[in-house]
Each structure stands twice: as structure tokens, then as C-alpha cells.
Amino acid sequence: MSSRGQTTSLQRLHLVEKRIVRVVELAGSVMDELANSTGPRKDILTNHCREFMQSIKDIQTTLREEIKSACEYRPFEKCDYNARISNEICCKKLEYIIEQLDGMQQSIVQCKDGL
Amino acid sequence: MQRPKPLPTEVLSDLAVSAATKLQRLRHLGRYFKQSSKAMEQQVSRDARFYGSLIRLQQNWKVKRQRVAAMGPGSEGFSFDLLDNSFVDLTALSRPSSISTVRVDHHYSGILSIQRPQKLCRFISLRFIGADPSCKQKSISRKKIYSLAEHHRAAKTEALTDEEVNECVKDTHSILCEIHQSTFEEQVFDMVNHETYNPLPGISVTGMREDFLQLAIGQETSVCLWLVPSGKEDGPQMVDPKGDSQNGESGLLNSDSMDLAIVGDDQHDFFKMNLSGMPNPVSLEIYLLFIFHENVLARARERRSCATRAQVPGEPADGSCGVLGHFCMTVAHRIFSNKVLSELESLVNGVPYLQLLSHPTWHSRTSSWSLFLKFPQSVLHAGRRSKISDNHHLKHGMRSQFHTKVVVKDDQINVSGEGAPSIICSFRGSSDDICSLNSFGCDLEDLPMILLQQVASQVIRWLHEEALVVGMKASRDFLCLYFGLDHGDTLGLVAHVDPDDVNGCISWWVVMDDGSAEGKNLTYYGESESRRFLGHLSLEALYATVMDLASLCSIGGIH
Numbered sequence: 001m002s003s004r005g006q007t008t009s010l011q012r013l014h015l016v017e018k019r020i021v022r023v024v025e026l027a028g029s030v031m032d033e034l035a036n037s038t039g040p041r042k043d044i045l046t047n048h049c050r051e052f053m054q055s056i057k058d059i060q061t062t063l064r065e066e067i068k069s070a071c072e073y074r075p076f077e078k079c080d081y082n083a084r085i086s087n088e089i090c091c092k093k094l095e096y097i098i099e100q101l102d103g104m105q106q107s108i109v110q111c112k113d114g115l
Numbered sequence: 116m117q118r119p120k121p122l123p124t125e126v127l128s129d130l131a132v133s134a135a136t137k138l139q140r141l142r143h144l145g146r147y148f149k150q151s152s153k154a155m156e157q158q159v160s161r162d163a164r165f166y167g168s169l170i171r172l173q174q175n176w177k178v179k180r181q182r183v184a185a186m187g188p189g190s191e192g193f194s195f196d197l198l199d200n201s202f203v204d205l206t207a208l209s210r211p212s213s214i215s216t217v218r219v220d221h222h223y224s225g226i227l228s229i230q231r232p233q234k235l236c237r238f239i240s241l242r243f244i245g246a247d248p249s250c251k252q253k254s255i256s257r258k259k260i261y262s263l264a265e266h267h268r269a270a271k272t273e274a275l276t277d278e279e280v281n282e283c284v285k286d287t288h289s290i291l292c293e294i295h296q297s298t299f300e301e302q303v304f305d306m307v308n309h310e311t312y313n314p315l316p317g318i319s320v321t322g323m324r325e326d327f328l329q330l331a332i333g334q335e336t337s338v339c340l341w342l343v344p345s346g347k348e349d350g351p352q353m354v355d356p357k358g359d360s361q362n363g364e365s366g367l368l369n370s371d372s373m374d375l376a377i378v379g380d381d382q383h384d385f386f387k388m389n390l391s392g393m394p395n396p397v398s399l400e401i402y403l404l405f406i407f408h409e410n411v412l413a414r415a416r417e418r419r420s421c422a423t424r425a426q427v428p429g430e431p432a433d434g435s436c437g438v439l440g441h442f443c444m445t446v447a448h449r450i451f452s453n454k455v456l457s458e459l460e461s462l463v464n465g466v467p468y469l470q471l472l473s474h475p476t477w478h479s480r481t482s483s484w485s486l487f488l489k490f491p492q493s494v495l496h497a498g499r500r501s502k503i504s505d506n507h508h509l510k511h512g513m514r515s516q517f518h519t520k521v522v523v524k525d526d527q528i529n530v531s532g533e534g535a536p537s538i539i540c541s542f543r544g545s546s547d548d549i550c551s552l553n554s555f556g557c558d559l560e561d562l563p564m565i566l567l568q569q570v571a572s573q574v575i576r577w578l579h580e581e582a583l584v585v586g587m588k589a590s591r592d593f594l595c596l597y598f599g600l601d602h603g604d605t606l607g608l609v610a611h612v613d614p615d616d617v618n619g620c621i622s623w624w625v626v627m628d629d630g631s632a633e634g635k636n637l638t639y640y641g642e643s644e645s646r647r648f649l650g651h652l653s654l655e656a657l658y659a660t661v662m663d664l665a666s667l668c669s670i671g672g673i674h
Contacts, residue, residue, distance in 0.1 A: 010166070010167065010170060014159070014163050017155075017159040017162075017163075018156075018159065020155065021152045021155045021156045021159060022152070024148050024151050024152040024155060025148065025149060025152035027145075027148040028144075028145045028146070028147070028148030028149035028151075028152060029145070029149075030145070031141045031142065031144040031145030031148060032141075032142065032145035032146075032149075033145075034138075034141045034145075035138040035139070035141035035142035035145060036138075037138065079177065079199055080175075081197070081199040081295065082199060082408075082411075082412060082415075084175075084292075084295065085295075085296070085299050085408055086408065086412075088292075088296055089401065089404055089405050089408060092401045092404075093401055093405075096397060096398060096401060
């Protein structure tokens, strides 16, 4: 799975978690509404319950999709540690050369000033 | 007797009480759900922080997990594995690296952090003994492990911004890079040690400690390798040149950089030793890491392609001398070629019309330069061009440039010149051109003299050609140009070469003689009636002199 796909999948699962939180919150609101001393307001109750059911459905769909599309995780398949070391060595070479070139440039500037 | 029928008021009050109780419970339930949702929300954001960081780091580092409950709270048993298994198999590690697995801490706030290894990370460093420690160019920038900010971040609880989480991940990543690099450099140090167990020609081990290795290359140079913890880059304080009179405690050497130090042969003068000719130790460090890494990769490729071949771990696959041998020979070559270069530079300083060019050879044990001489275009030559036959051109190979190539392989110098008449030819007295490449080896001591003679003889040859163009009767010897005068006399223009002359390495004399004078005796006899010192002339001045002599000779009725 590409890194972009992984991030999106993670985002989707994060959304699922947020929805679950919202669902629990809704349940709390419904209870509060039922406990209203003047009696529960029907429209608020129906709204909350509708949102609750819709969220549950969304959660279910998303989870089903994610579980289906989750690929088998194969650990350590293409270890790039050697390439990393090569790159570090290349960086060192470049830093060294840049330093030498800076020194050369300084010498040239000094020579020009001397003239 | 039946229970008395409850009064309507009692029924109502019972209903009221049960309704109130129910409402109470519903409210309670509502509060419970709300609190749960808040707690879940916080937990979700903390987990998102942690697993988001883990996924980002997982793109670059191997993550392992141990589902052990005994790890303690706040830790799911994740760890980063910095060891490359293919690498481990090929390098016969004598010391297992203790810092190759890094544990991951999951803080309460969701921040991911790593447990820093107990031992400091150690890196390879190269240095010359006797050098001023401050001279060492610190060109490899090491990212510092010590970031206290990380602790502060982890201690903060909830008010964490995305920026801070991002910074944490970046810090963790750079720490892992550093640990990984240090693991590799320690492995290289081990491989170097391992290679010393095989006998290497010209190289002997003169000192060895747990984090220190001293090698003697040939007669004159000694090399030291140290493992230094990061943060102490100036290298160890090598107070005692003899090395290890103290116990091998790293207290003597504050840092364990793998320092390469070169010791001169004369122990008394090591502080005064001129180290300007030594190659830069930083470049040698990088080269050491590079060749060992290449070697490991090559062996890995070989192993993959020939699975049936029996593997002998630690056996060097390249060359007859092994990787370390090649490295030491490179060091020796660099030192020698610096000496050659300083000779060439002083030569070129002494001859204004000579230029020094250096050529890349793409091989660490070969260096190549050329001395370049460009002759001024003569006016007469251009005018008379049409009158001279093509045959003449081809035969004499008129050139306006001249190269002498100096190639150094390991410690062998080879000089080759284009069309330069050799000393042997001068003995034969032949003035024929040799247009083919002419090459020979020589020693460092003889190099300046030989090169100056080559250059001077080329100048003579050029002057000879120019003289012929204007129709003078001229002949030449190795370093002398003779003009025939009337009455059988000859006027000689003689080159005198002296590499140590501060005014210029090539000077010119005019000799009026019977033609037997050699350049060598001129300064001995000094000026006299028959010898005049012309000085250190430029090519234009020489050309003008020859033209003047032409007019002088033509008075005498040549041609």
C-alpha cells in the first residue's frame, strides 16, 4: 500500500473513531432529553435517533471496507538500510567537497583583493 | 383481609416517585454517556498522535512488536530494529551491537519517543598525531543527540499542537539516523580489526585497544583509528606520542572517534613535523567508510547471485591485498603524491611560461599531472608558411604546444613527454625529432631535474625550428642550440637548468666557442670573453634573441 493510501486509510479509521465518540454523545443527549422534566421533545429525539442510526450505518460500512481492503502486512520486505548508509556517505562527500570549494572561492576572492 | 385500595392521591404520588426515579436514572445515564464520549475523544486523539507518528517513522525504519504485558504501562512493546540482517551475516561481528534495537515509549500525551541507548553513539574519526587539534576540519556535521526539548514536550499533557508532534517525529527520526550511522561505523571498525588478522604486505599493527587501532604503513607512516562518541569531535588528546604507556582507558582519549593519525618516523620531531603535506584526514575517513560499504554490498550481490558457493566470512573479495590493504596503500600514495605535487609546483613557480595541469584519474592510487608549455606564434612562421613544404612539417612535427605528463601509481613516478628528444638521442648526436611518446620512470629526487631538462630541450627544439624557418644554419644538441658563423665558428645558445635557483629554474648563456661547451660547466667558469649570461628569459625574449642572432649570422654571409 502506498504511503498516500496508508494515510488516507488511517484518516478514514480516525473518522470512524470520531463517529463512535459522536454516537456515544448522542446517546447521552437522548437520555438527557428523555429525562427532561417537562417531558421529552419528540422532534429532538427523532433527530438524535436518526443521526445515531445513520452514524452506526456509516461506521459499519467503513469498517467493512477497510477490513476487506487491508492488505497483508509483510514486515521488513525491502529493507533500505544499505541505501540509507550509501546516501549518508554521499552526503558526507558532498559536504566535504562544498567545504573545499568554499575554501577555493575564498582564496580567489583574497587573490582578487590582493590585486 | 385485603389490602386497602390505594387512594388516587397515593397512586399518583407513587407514579410521581417512580417517574422521578426513572428520570433520575436517565439523567445519570445521559451524564455517563457524555463523560464516556469525552474520555473516548481524548483517547482517540492521543492514539492518533502516537500511531500517526509511528506510521511516519515506519516508512523509514523497521518496527518490531512484542506483545508482552510485562513491559509496563504506556508501552505496547514496539521497538525500532536498526540492524540489517544481510549486513550482519556478511560482517563477522566480534562485538554484537548493543544499540541496534531501540525501544519506543508511548507517553500519556500520545507523544512517541525513544529510549536513548545507554552507551553514547560512537563514530569513526581520522587524525594525524602531532597536528594541532584545532586544525582538524570538522566537516562532517553530526546531529546532536542531546535535545532536551524532547523531554519537555513529552511532559506536557494535552495542549499539544500538530507542530510539536511534527517536531517530535523529526527529532526521533534524526536520533535514529545517528544511531544507525554509528552502528555502521562501529561495524566498519570491527571489519578493519578483522582484516588485520590476515597478514598484509607492508602493514603492521603497532597498537590495539578496544576502540583504538594503530597501523604502520611502510617505514615512514603510522595511522591511528579511534571510535569517538559524538559531541567530542576535536579528537582525542594524544599527549603521548608513543601511544599506550597508559592503560587502555578511554580517559586518556576523551573521545572515541575513529581517528586516523599519521606519525612521523622521527619521534623527537613529531611536534615540529610539517604536516601540511598530509592528506586531509576527513577525506580519508569518508573513503574508508565508502570502500568498506562497497565491499559489503559487493559481497551481498555475489552471495545473491551464487547461492551455492561456500561463504567464508570476512574474506576480502577485492584485490589481493584486501580492503584495508587498499586503503593503507591509498594513504601512502596520497602522501607521496603530495610530495610530487609540491615539487611540480615549485618547478612551475620557477619557470613562468610553464603551466601545471592536474588530471582526474578516478582511481585512489593514481595521480596524474601535466606540464604545459605553449610557444608564442612567430610572425615569420605565419608569413613563411606557404613556402615550407608539407613534408617538412610532418617530418619535424612543428608544434606550438608541448605536454609532459607525470603519472604516479602508488609510489612509482612515470614521466612521458611528447616528442621530446631523450637523453640517449643526445648522446647519439642526432637532432632528428622523435614524435612518438617517450616515457620512463624516475625517482622523486631526480624528478625536477628531468622535467627541467625536458622543458629546456623542448624550448631548444622550438628555437631550432624557428631558426631554420628564417633560414639560419643551426643545429642542436640536447640543451644547446648552435648557429654556424663565418669562419667555422659557432655561437651557442645554452640552457642551464637548476631546480633550486630562486630567480628561475632555466637560465640562458651565450657561448662563443668551438662548440664543445656543455651547459653544466657554465656557472662554474662564470662569465668570460667567450661566455655571456643572458639571464632567465621569457619565450618571447628568447625568440627575439634568436632573431637577433639571425641578423648577426647573416652578416657573416650564411645562406
